[in-house]
Amino acid sequence: MSYLLEVNDLRMHFPVKGGVFSRQVAAVKAVDGVSFFVRPGETLGLVGESGCGKSTLGKCLVRLYQPTTGSIRLEGKEISTASQQALRPLRRDIQMMFQDPAESLNSRFSVRQIVREPLDIQNIGTPKERDQMVEDLLEKVGLPKSAVNKFPFEFSGGQRQRIGVARAIALNPKMLVLDEPVSALDVSVQSQVLNLLVELQKEMNMAYIFIAHDLAVVKHISDRVAVMYLGKIVELADSETIYRNPRHAYTKALLSAIPHADPDHHGQRIRLEGDVPSPIDPPKGSAFGHRIGHPRYEETIGLDMGLVEIEPGHFVSADPCSLTEEDWAKAKGLMKAPTAV
Template sequence: MSHLLEVKKLKMHFPVKGGIMMRQVGAVKAVDDVSFFVRPGETLGLVGESGCGKSTLGKCLVRLYEPTDGEILLGETDITRMTNKALRPLRKNIQMMFQDPAESLNSRFSVRQIVREPLDIQQIGSKKERDAKVDELLEKVGLPAAAADKFPVEFSGGQRQRIGVARAIALNPKLLVLDEPVSALDVSVQSQVLNLLVDLQKELNMAYIFIAHDLAVVKHISDRVAVMYLGKIVELASSETIYQNPRHAYTKALLSAIPHADPKHQGKRIRLEGDVPSPIDPPAGSAFGHRINHPRYEETVGLDMPLVEIAPDHWVAADPCSLSDEDWEKAKQLV
C-alpha cells in the first residue's frame, strides 16, 4: 500500500538570539530527526509529554512552520519547501484541527463565514453552492443549519469544536491533523466528539494524525501509535502492540500512568526521576538516560540511536538506557 504521507528526517529548530547584536546563540530543537509514514484511511496516534514537540510537528506537516531540514511527502509530492502559492491547491488534501475551539475560531466571523472560508479560498462552486455546502457540513457534524448565522460565542465548547470539525472537512481532505482536539472539552463531551471523528473517518475515508497526551483516548481511536520524547520518536508500533508489549522504558512509564477503571487494580506506577532535558541544550547522549541518570548513559554520548525494527512493524530507538538487555542486544545488530 502506498503512503499518503511520508516524513523523512524532519527537523524544526527555532533560533535563540541574545547579546547586544541579538545574534543567534542557540536553537530550540523542537523536532529533531523524525521519520514516519501514514497510510490512507488509518489513524496514527502521536503521544508524549507537554513540550515533546507533538504540536510543532503537526504544524510543520501542514506547513504553518517551514521545517529546518528534512522532507514531507504528500503522496508523491514534496511539499517541504513549496511556496504558499504552489501549496494552495494541495491544501485541500491536508487540513488541521486545533486544540482550543475558543481560540481557533474567529469571534468576528459568523459560523457560516468560518466554515465557508476554505471553500471561498479554493473558489469551489458559486456562493449559493458554498452556502448550501455549509448547511450540509453543519448537519453532518450534528449542528442545525440554523447555527450558520450565529457566532462562536453563542456555542458551548463541544459545539465550537464541532464547528472546527466542519471547517476542517469542508474540502474533503485525505489527511486531517488533529492537535489535541478533545483535551479542552469536558469528559462527557469528549466521547461525543471522538465518536463523531470516528464516524466521519469511515464515511469520508480520511486518514488522521491524532496528537494527544491522553493515552486512553489514543488507544480508543488509533491504528498505530508513535511515542515522542524531546523532539524524537522513540517507539512506533500498532496500537495493540504498544499497549500490550511496549519496549521503550519511556513508553512503559507513560502507560503505567493511565488510570484504571477497576479501583482494585494494583498496577505498578513507574515514576520517572529527574526533569525533562531542555530542547535548547539537549544531552549529548540518550536524553532519557540522562533524565533518569542511567548507569549506561556515558556510552551513549555521540552514539547514533536510530529507530530499528525490533519486531515486525514494531520500531524502537536503539538506546541501551531505555531497552532491556535482550532488546538492546537485538537492536545493536540492526543499527
C-alpha cells in the same frame, strides 16, 4: 502499498537570539530528526509529554511552520520546501484541527463565514452553492442549519469543536492533523466528538494524525502509535502492540500512568526521576538516560540511537538506557539495518 504521507528526517529548530546585535546564539530543537509514514484511511496516534514537539510537528506537516530540514511528501509531492503558491492547491488534501475551539475560531465571524472561508479561498462552487455546502457540513457534524447565523461564543465547547470539524472537512481532505482535539472538552463531551471523528473517517476515508497526551484516548482511536520524547520518536508500532508489549522505558512509564476504572487494579506506577532536558541544550547522549541518571549514559554519547525494527512493524530507539538487556542486545545487532518506518 503507496503511502499518503511520508516524513523523512524532519527537523524544526527555532533560533534563540541574544546579544547587542540579536545574533543567533542557540536553537530550540523542537523536532529533531523524525521519520514516519501514514497510509490512506489510517490513524497514527502521536503521544508524549507537553513540550516533546508533538504540536510543532503537526504544524510543520500542514506548513504553518517552515521545517528547518527534512522531507514531507504528500502523495509523492514534496511540501516541505514548496512555495505558498504551490501549497495552495495541496491544502485541500491536508487540514488541521486545533486544541482550543474558543481560540481557533474567529469570534467576529459567524459560523457561516467560518465554515465557508476555505470554500471561498479555494473558489469552490458559486456563492449560493457554498452556502448550501455550509448547511450540509453543519448537518454532517450534528449541528442545526440555524447555527449558520450565530457566533462562536453562543455555543458550548463541544459545539464549537464541531464547528471546527466542519471547517476542517469542508474541502473533503485526505488527511486531518488533529492537535489534541478533545483535551479542552469535558469528559462527557469528549466521547461524542471522538465518535464523530471516527464516523467521518469511515464515511470520507480520511487519514488522521491524532496528537494527544491522553493514552487512553489514543488507544481508542489509533491504528498505530508513535511515542515522542524531546523531539524524537522513540517507539512506533500498531496500537495493540504498544499497549500490550511496550519496549522503551519511557513508553512503559506513560502507560503506567493511565488511570483504571477498576478499583481493585493495583498496577505499579513507574515514576520518572529528574527533569526533562532542555531542547535548547539537549544531552549529547540518550536524553532519557540523562534524565534518569542511567549508569550506561556515558556509552550513548555519539551513539546512533535511531529506530530499529525489533519485531515486524515494531520500531524502537536503539538506546541501552531505555531497553532491557535482551532488547538492547537484539537492537544492537540491528543498528545497521534500514530503519524506515
